[in-house]
Amino acid sequence: MARRRSRVQTDEEDVELNMTPMLDVVFILLIFFIVTAVFVKEPGIDVLRPDVAGSERMKPTLLVAVTSADEIWINRNVYEMNQIRGVLEQLLSENPRAEAMIQADEGSPVGTVLDVQEMLTELGVEEVHISDEP
Numbered sequence: 001m002a003r004r005r006s007r008v009q010t011d012e013e014d015v016e017l018n019m020t021p022m023l024d025v026v027f028i029l030l031i032f033f034i035v036t037a038v039f040v041k042e043p044g045i046d047v048l049r050p051d052v053a054g055s056e057r058m059k060p061t062l063l064v065a066v067t068s069a070d071e072i073w074i075n076r077n078v079y080e081m082n083q084i085r086g087v088l089e090q091l092l093s094e095n096p097r098a099e100a101m102i103q104a105d106e107g108s109p110v111g112t113v114l115d116v117q118e119m120l121t122e123l124g125v126e127e128v129h130i131s132d133e134p
Helices: 020-036 084-094 110-122
Strands: 062-066 072-074 077-079 100-104 128-131
Antiparallel strands (some): 062 072
């Protein structure tokens, strides 16, 4: 009588685990989180804000700083008032639903702060806040 071969072979075969599907899933998750992430645009300068009582905490996606020397800082760069419209339009094209916060120094010109606020409103930013937190 002929002996049958076993269906399960236990002869020193190495069993390898196919890692390709797991790597595909990891890369798809990585791409998803990168695409859906919202990055905060920092102004690039620390400002000394006046003391005000009763303010809410918010997480803006666009920060604009106005210094006491009448400098306007966006994304760690200084701009003049006539230059910021183009910069803000570019930032808003990246994130159309951006919430903006204007950080003003204690001695910054009120006219400049209000001009920046008005420009943000004209460009369609729904929420524009002026920061009063130190």
